Amino acid sequence: MVWGLAAAVVAGVVIPGVAAAGAPAGAATYEGSVVPTGGGPGALFFNGQDATVAEFPGVIAGLRAGGTRPEGQTCTGTVVAPRKVLIAAHCADATGTKTFVYGLDDLRDAGGLQVDVVEYKKHPSYVNFDQGYDVAVVTVDRDIALKGGAAYPAVATSADAGIAAPGKSGVGYGYGKKDFDDNTADVTLDKATLPIVDGARVCTGVGAGFQAATMTCAGYNDGRVTILPGDSGGPLVVDGKIVGVASWSRSDFKWYSVYGRLDNTMGDWVKSQIGSTAGLTVSPTGGTVAVGNHVSATVTSSTAGTLTATGLPAGVKATFQPTSITAGGTAKVTFEATTAATSGTSDITVSAGGSSARYALTVTGGGSQPTFTLTASPTALTVVGGKYASTAITSNATENLTLSATGLPAGVKATFQPTTLPAGGSAKLTLEATTTAAPGTATITVTGTNAAGKSATATVSLTVEGSTGGVVVTASPSSGGGNQGSLVQTSIRASGGTGNLTLTTSGVPTGTQVQLNPAVVGQGGTSTVWFFTSLNTPVGTYPITVKATSADGKTGTTTFTLTVTPFGVR
Numbered sequence: 228m229v230w231g232l233a234a235a236v237v238a239g240v241v242i243p244g245v246a247a248a249g250a251p252a253g254a255a256t257y258e259g260s261v262v263p264t265g266g267g268p269g270a271l272f273f274n275g276q277d278a279t280v281a282e283f284p285g286v287i288a289g290l291r292a293g294g295t296r297p298e299g300q301t302c303t304g305t306v307v308a309p310r311k312v313l314i315a316a317h318c319a320d321a322t323g324t325k326t327f328v329y330g331l332d333d334l335r336d337a338g339g340l341q342v343d344v345v346e347y348k349k350h351p352s353y354v355n356f357d358q359g360y361d362v363a364v365v366t367v368d369r370d371i372a373l374k375g376g377a378a379y380p381a382v383a384t385s386a387d388a389g390i391a392a393p394g395k396s397g398v399g400y401g402y403g404k405k406d407f408d409d410n411t412a413d414v415t416l417d418k419a420t421l422p423i424v425d426g427a428r429v430c431t432g433v434g435a436g437f438q439a440a441t442m443t444c445a446g447y448n449d450g451r452v453t454i455l456p457g458d459s460g461g462p463l464v465v466d467g468k469i470v471g472v473a474s475w476s477r478s479d480f481k482w483y484s485v486y487g488r489l490d491n492t493m494g495d496w497v498k499s500q501i502g503s504t505a506g507l508t509v510s511p512t513g514g515t516v517a518v519g520n521h522v523s524a525t526v527t528s529s530t531a532g533t534l535t536a537t538g539l540p541a542g543v544k545a546t547f548q549p550t551s552i553t554a555g556g557t558a559k560v561t562f563e564a565t566t567a568a569t570s571g572t573s574d575i576t577v578s579a580g581g582s583s584a585r586y587a588l589t590v591t592g593g594g595s596q597p598t599f600t601l602t603a604s605p606t607a608l609t610v611v612g613g614k615y616a617s618t619a620i621t622s623n624a625t626e627n628l629t630l631s632a633t634g635l636p637a638g639v640k641a642t643f644q645p646t647t648l649p650a651g652g653s654a655k656l657t658l659e660a661t662t663t664a665a666p667g668t669a670t671i672t673v674t675g676t677n678a679a680g681k682s683a684t685a686t687v688s689l690t691v692e693g694s695t696g697g698v699v700v701t702a703s704p705s706s707g708g709g710n711q712g713s714l715v716q717t718s719i720r721a722s723g724g725t726g727n728l729t730l731t732t733s734g735v736p737t738g739t740q741v742q743l744n745p746a747v748v749g750q751g752g753t754s755t756v757w758f759f760t761s762l763n764t765p766v767g768t769y770p771i772t773v774k775a776t777s778a779d780g781k782t783g784t785t786t787f788t789l790t791v792t793p794f795g796v797r
Contacts, residue, residue, distance in 0.1 A: 284375060287303070306379060312365040316349035359438045359441030393423050470489050507528040508527050531718045619653050691751075711793060723750075
């Protein structure tokens with residue numbers, strides 16, 4: 228682009244040059260190997276700005292075997308789900324094996340995550356770029372976690388009709404050409420702001436013509452700021468949503484930029500192909516269970532972690548099989564309602580690996596919901612091993628309530644003073660942690676029950692910090708590997724000492740980038756660690772040390788064994 232992006236595939240029907248007088252001018256895609264007609268470089272192609280993947284974490288470079296640009300850069304796409312890339316349909320048309328590389332500001336740099344194409348699905352109405360419907364969704368062979376733990380970019384649909392109306396401006400970005408003849412062979416990421424124009428009025432007389440139903444026109448009639456070959460498939464973003472993918476322009480590229488339009492049924496089709504972008508999902512999202520029975524659901528996660536359920540009503544138990552989930556794996560959660568459960572609907576949160584999803588559980592056949600409530604103040608406590616902390620329990624009940632506490636972690640004792648909460652009064656809950664209590668955070672449920680058996684609950688979050696000894700660090704899994712240019716992932720858990728723990732790594736092989744998400748965890752917290760190997764990472768097995776340092780200076784380590792195999796070996 229005038230500000231650069233990965234080249235797209237050359238459509239077989241591109242007509243180079245300018246048409247004869249009286250005929251429409253030729254149209255061309257922004258695929259990387261397309262050569263603009265009609266002149267050399269000019270200043271109008273240098274009005275973009277440097278950009279980074281940290282700024283646009285969804286951007287990904289499309290590569291093609293035999294592509295004429297450096298590294299075979301051909302198109303630019305957007306990672307819109309763990310294994311889904313949004314791009315232009317015409318990017319599939321040029322010959323040569325297609326791959327993608329993620330995570331680089333400059334494609335000449337070492338590193339990045341390389342992924343292979345599993346399926347390249349074009350819009351069912353696509354015929355040729357200048358006929359409209361120039362959009363596709365690519366499925367790749369492994370999960371792509373966005374840098375910095377960023378959320379996957381949102382795509383406009385028919386619900387956003389009018390979001391890209393003329394008069395607004397959009398931001399585009401990509402790895403394409405930065406000068407007319409690609410003399411600089413620049414494959415860095417660039418960005419630019421383009422005004423959206425009335426395409427039906429001004430973007431006419433080129434190729435098969437502008438079609439407002441499937442296209443959006445942006446930029447300037449002289450291309451003073453424009454995208455160039457290599458930017459095909461790159462996004463146009465308005466109000467935080469992708470409203471178009473780079474499609475075509477006049478064959479000299481000194482004209483407007485035409486994007487495949489998404490704020491219509493084309494975007495609806497894209498959304499149907501993407502599916503869920505959530506790191507964790509529960510299916511179905513809700514269920515009904517009678518007291519004395521159970522109901523189950525399936526949990527799917529794109530990240531590894533220990534499964535937990537919070538917000539469970541009194542008398543309901545959640546069981547996970549297995550108790551931990553792997554990246555891309557599934558688990559079964561079963562909600563069991565005892566005969567003591569009360570009727571009603573509760574919003575339960577299922578979590579793992581830093582992601583969560585909601586499940587609406589309706590209990591039937593139980594007692595009626597209580598007419599009183601129970602509260603704790605404060606609702607969160609921190610205690611060092613060998614010490615205690617307290618919170619006040621109150622209720623609006625007009626009768627005495629018997630108090631109890633569940634969910635206590637090992638080594639923690641709960642004491643109520645008094646054990647019966649008087650009507651209109653308060654009670655003190657003291658949580659005492661022994662020196663052997665494991666560091667971490669637990670949710671404790673306090674229940675108040677009246678003489679008729681009706682109850683209400685309140686929750687208290689308790690964080691236990693280690694009093695003595697070092698820091699305990701674990702890796703799950705403790706080893707992993709892949710080809711050069713692949714991503715390897717593990718989950719690190721740390722506890723001990725006092726305060727938050729800072730994570731660092733050592734022993735990482737050359738040509739490998741490490742990302743800790745997050746780099747600082749609370750007591751008992753987990754961090755997802757990504758190792759981005761590159762084609763420059765030597766083949767071999769490497770013991771990598773992960774170190775955790777607590778706020779009071781205590782440390783602990785664990786070893787993750789990384790095995791790197793030759794590129795292309797399965």
